[in-house]
Amino acid sequence: MLPWSKLILDSVLRLYWSRRDLLVENLVLRQQLAVLKRRRRRLSLRLPDKFFWILVRRLWIGWREALAIVAPETVVRWHRAGFKLYWTWLSRHRVRVGRKQISRELRELIFRMVPENPTWGAPRIHGELQMLGFDVSERTVLRWVRRAPRNPEPAKRWLALLHNHRELIAAMNFFTVPTITFGVLYCFFIIAHDRRRILHFNVTRNPTGAWVVQQLHEAFPYRSPHQHLIFDRDVKFGLDVVAAVKSMGSEPVRASFRSPWQNGVAERWVGSCRRDLLDHVIVRDGRHLKRLLSEYVRYYHQDRTHLGFNKGTPAGRAAVRRGGAEQFLCQPRLGGLHHRYDLAA
Numbered sequence: 001m002l003p004w005s006k007l008i009l010d011s012v013l014r015l016y017w018s019r020r021d022l023l024v025e026n027l028v029l030r031q032q033l034a035v036l037k038r039r040r041r042r043l044s045l046r047l048p049d050k051f052f053w054i055l056v057r058r059l060w061i062g063w064r065e066a067l068a069i070v071a072p073e074t075v076v077r078w079h080r081a082g083f084k085l086y087w088t089w090l091s092r093h094r095v096r097v098g099r100k101q102i103s104r105e106l107r108e109l110i111f112r113m114v115p116e117n118p119t120w121g122a123p124r125i126h127g128e129l130q131m132l133g134f135d136v137s138e139r140t141v142l143r144w145v146r147r148a149p150r151n152p153e154p155a156k157r158w159l160a161l162l163h164n165h166r167e168l169i170a171a172m173n174f175f176t177v178p179t180i181t182f183g184v185l186y187c188f189f190i191i192a193h194d195r196r197r198i199l200h201f202n203v204t205r206n207p208t209g210a211w212v213v214q215q216l217h218e219a220f221p222y223r224s225p226h227q228h229l230i231f232d233r234d235v236k237f238g239l240d241v242v243a244a245v246k247s248m249g250s251e252p253v254r255a256s257f258r259s260p261w262q263n264g265v266a267e268r269w270v271g272s273c274r275r276d277l278l279d280h281v282i283v284r285d286g287r288h289l290k291r292l293l294s295e296y297v298r299y300y301h302q303d304r305t306h307l308g309f310n311k312g313t314p315a316g317r318a319a320v321r322r323g324g325a326e327q328f329l330c331q332p333r334l335g336g337l338h339h340r341y342d343l344a345a
Contacts, residue, residue: 021062028056028066045070050078106134107144114148121145167194168227170250172216173266174207174234175273179283187293188212190219192226193265195314196306198297203286209238216244224248230255230263272300280337292334299333303340 031052053075056063064072106129113125120128122142129136172190179185189201200219204211229250231237237254245252255262277296283289301315320343327344 021060024056024060025062025066028060028063032067032069051082054079054082102136102140102144106136110141110144111148114145115151118151167192169193169230170199170224170226170228171230171263171266173231173263173270174236175270177278177283177289179285179289185283185286185289187289188215189266189269190215191266191269196265196269196308197301197314198269201293201297203290203293205286207236209236209240212236212241213244216241216248220248224250226250228253230266232260232263233257272304276300276304277334277337295334299338303333303338 031049053063053067053070057075057079063075067075109129109132110125113120113128117124122138122145125145126136126138126141129141170190170192172188175187177185177187183205186204186207187201188204188207190199191197192199200215202215202218224245227250229245230253231241232255242252260267273293273296276299277292281292283292302313302317305311305313305317322343329342329344331340331342332338333340
């Protein structure tokens with residue numbers, strides 16, 4: 001009885017509707033019937049159907065009551081997607097307003113003036129361009145001056161200085177490793193800057209200044225071949241460590257506060273050690289960690305290629321020359337975490 005009552009009530013209400021609303025409702029119902037008639041296995045709305053409902057939503061306030069084949073939220077989502085596509089297209093094809101872009105010739109001239117006149121600013125360059133007959137604002141010149149490529153020569157000279165003196169520099173640092181029993185082990189290492197070789201490493205639970213001095217004596221029994229030894233401002237590197245470094249003939253160089261980049265070679269080795277080994281194992285105790293580090297140092301020196309050495313290794317691994325269809329031998333390293341490949345004999 002309820003459906004008949006609803007039908008009679010809807011019919012009475014439609015007697016007071018305007019002719020326009022009845023025509024629009026008839027149109028949208030016929031469109032939905034057309035969609036239902038052409039379906040095969042499942043209901044599918046084509047692009048013209050979506051455009052039809054987007055248009056109806058914008059023109060008729062009662063579109064929700066006549067909609068049956070999809071949810072009203074779906075039509076709203078179609079409208080928002082179309083709005084986004086429209087403004088994307090409009091922003092890409094919009095006619096540019098304002099000043100015209102300067103020519104390529106003028107940009108290259110500005111880029112040429114910047115390195116040739118390092119003391120000139122944008123006002124001087126702007127005045128010189130006016131003398132040459134260019135009609136351009138000083139603000140535009142300033143914007144292109146900031147984009148000008150800088151002279152690479154000072155950076156090249158500084159890089160050459162570092163390359164020529166890196167065999168005189170070494171660095172030392174600590175990093176921590178958690179154990180399976182929730183303890184903390186401290187790993188100490190000394191690394192050379194020339195070939196990034198690990199000169200010495202050890203593991204302890206209680207690092208002190210006296211223990212660090214003992215490690216320095218084990219690494220350099222007589223005199224250190226390095227003129228500079230870099231380390232951070234950790235409390236473990238106290239006055240006794242500084243005195244020990246000076247007694248070995250090296251100059252101690254402390255990094256600034258919160259500046260790990262000043263000891264970048266050591267920090268990069270810590271990151272490599274963690275990514276290659278420590279992030280994939282659970283350390284049992286100090287003896288276990290020392291054995292793992294021994295294997296990793298051997299792999300790091302002999303097998304692991306480095307971008308800084310033109311894909312070579314710190315120990316100088318020689319590249320083989322292939323002559324034909326050889327067989328390749330796979331040798332596991334670090335328990336199978338990494339491998340080395342050689343030609344089979």
